[in-house]
Amino acid sequence: MSTLTPDDLTYSDVPKESRFEARTPEDALVGVVGYQRRGGALVITHTEVEDAAAGHGVGSSLARFALDQARAEGVPVVPLCPFVREYVERHAEYADLVQEPPHREG
Template sequence: MVDVVEVVEEQRFEARDADGSLLGISAYDAQGSTVVFTHTEVLPAAEGRGVGSGLVRGALDQVRASGRDVVALCPFVKAWIERHPEYQDLVRVPA
């Protein structure tokens, strides 16, 4: 289980463990009410533990709660959304 926090000033979501140690990030570009995910990275020591999935799920839950939508340029986020149809309503097709 990871805690996911949005760091608005750095335009990223962070996955942290119970001690607050950084496990991974999902960077985005804020464009009005749209969150354009550009890159997701999990620290090597945390790979294979579901951190990336927890990070994306937590980030998308926060995006939904704030009324924003998503453009998934990051291949990891895009693939994750494709595997989880319950999040596809958040996706905005870029113009």
């Protein structure tokens, strides 16, 4: 991954796996953003990046891809994943997509 940049990767939505993926030109999976579709919202549950790709912007590129997909679909995002929540906090252009999860009584 040292010579690859996030721009060299291919990003896709894989609904059967409920995740967005980042793959190298050789089709190696280097990162995922997991999600669930609930109540008309895209609930982002976790982000994983392969160790060899960590620190190269893959997670941020995946977060941006997931958020851009939600915007294109016109659905709100519930960022349960701390990485994506922090990404949105650093990139105010996505703040309008965020729907807070319902608070549970108890």
